[in-house]
Amino acid sequence: MFIRNESFQSFTRSYPVVTTIIGIHFVLFLWMNLFPFLGGDFIRNQGIGINAFIMMGEYWRLVTPIFLHVTITHVLFNSFSLFLFGPALEQMLGKTRFIAAYLLTGILANVATLLIGGVSYLPHLGASGAIFGLFGIYLYMVLYRKDLIDSANAQVVMTILIIGLIMTFVNPRINIYAHLFGLIAGAAIGPIILYKISRFAYVRRQSRPDDHEVTFDPQRWQKKSRNKQLFKKIAFISILVLAAIAFLARFL
Template sequence: MFVRNESFGSFIRSYQIVSGLVAIHLILFLWMSIFRPLGGDLIFLLGVGHNLSIAQGEVWRLVTPIFMHVSAGHFLFNSFSLVLFGPALERQLGKVRFITVYLLAGIAANIATYYIGGLGYPPHLGASGAIFGLFGIYAYMVLYRKDLIDQDNSQVVMTILVIGLIMTFVNPRINIYAHIFGLIAGAALAPIFLYKLKRFVPKYRHVFDQDEVTFNPNRWKKRRLSPAMKQKLLWAAFILFVIIGVIYR
C-alpha cells in the first residue's frame, strides 16, 4: 500500500493529484529560494500564513500556505510524506475527493492556527496540516474501516503517526495547531469521504516488451525484493527524512 513500485512516468500518470501537488511544492520552493529576485520574496509575502493579515481580510492566506515551504528539509520531508502516503488514498477516493479532503484538512489546520494562535502568532506555512489530515483518514480506517487497510499497513500508519505527533511537540518551531487540527479534520471528514467505499484491491499490469528475452521465466522473481526488505527500506527512508526535517527546521 505504501511501497511504490512504479517508474517515474507511471507514477505521474497513475497519481496525477499527488504528482501535481509535489510539482507545485517544488516550483514555489525554487521560486522563493533560488529565484527570489524574480518575485520570490513577493510570493512569500503574499502567500505566507499571517493571522493579522487574515483578520484584515486576506483570507486567501488560509489556503496558500498549504503549498509553500521555505527550507529544503521542510520541502523534502512534506513532499516525501505526500508521495509515500498520498497515492493509496488518491486511488481509493478518486482524484476529486482526494484533493477536496486534502485541501479541507489544510484549511481547517490554518483556521485553527488563526483562532487559537491569535493575531500575534508568527508567520507559518507548509503542507503539514493537510498531510496530517491524510493521517487522520488512515487513523479512522484503522479504527473503524478495517476492510480498507490490512494489519501490516495499519501498524505502519499508527507507528508513523505516533512518531509525527511526538516530533510535533519536540520541535518548538512546528505549528502544533496545524498538525493536531489537520489530524482531527481528516478523521472527522473520513466517514463522509469513505462512505460506501469498497475494499481497495490494487491492480497490476505486466507490460509486454517485444524485445523481452523469455528463456528464464523466473528471472524477475529473483530480483524482486521480499516484503521484509521493502518494509526495511521504507522505514530507513522515512527515518532519513525525519532526520533531515529536524535538522533543517
C-alpha cells in the same frame, strides 16, 4: 499500499494529483528562493499565513500556505511524506475526493491556527496540516474501517503517526495547531470521504493495466506473513529518513 516500485512515468500517470502537488511544492520553493526579484518575494509575502492579515480580510492565506515551504529540508520532508502516503489514498478515493480531502484538512488546520493562535501568532506555511489530514483519514480507517487497510499497513501508519506527533512537540519551529487539527480534521471527515469506498473498488483501480505492468497480484493474501516483514523494513527505513530530515531541519 505504501511500496513505491513504479517508474517515474508510471507514477505520474497513476497518481496525477500527488505528482502535481509535489511539483507545485518544488516550483514555488525554487521560485521564492532563486528568483525573488521575478515574483518570488511577491509569492512569499502574499502567500505566507499571517493571522493578522487574515483577520483583515486576506482569506486566501488560509489556502496558499499549504503549498509553500521555507527551507529545503521543509519541502523535502513534506514532499517525501506525500510521496509515500498520498498515492494509496488517491487510488482509493479518486482524484476529486482526494483533492477535496487534502485542501479541506489543510484549510481547517490553518483555521485552527488562526482561531487558537490569535493575531500575534508567528507567520506559518507548509503542507504539514494537509499531510496530517491524510494521516487522520488513515487513522479513521485503522479504527473504524479495517476492511480498507490490513494489519501490516495499519502498523506502518500508526508508527509513522506516533513519530510525527513526537516530532511535532520536539521541534520548536513546528506549527503544533496545524499538525494536531489537521489530524483531527482528517479523522473527522473520514466517514464522509470514505462513504461507499470499498476494498474491491480500491483493488479495481489498482489493477488497471499500465505499460503491461502487473499491478495486482490475486494471490497476495497468501503472502501476508512474508509481506508483513517487508512492510516492517519499509516502515523502519521510512522512520529513519523522516527522523533524519526532521533532525536536520532544526539546524538549517
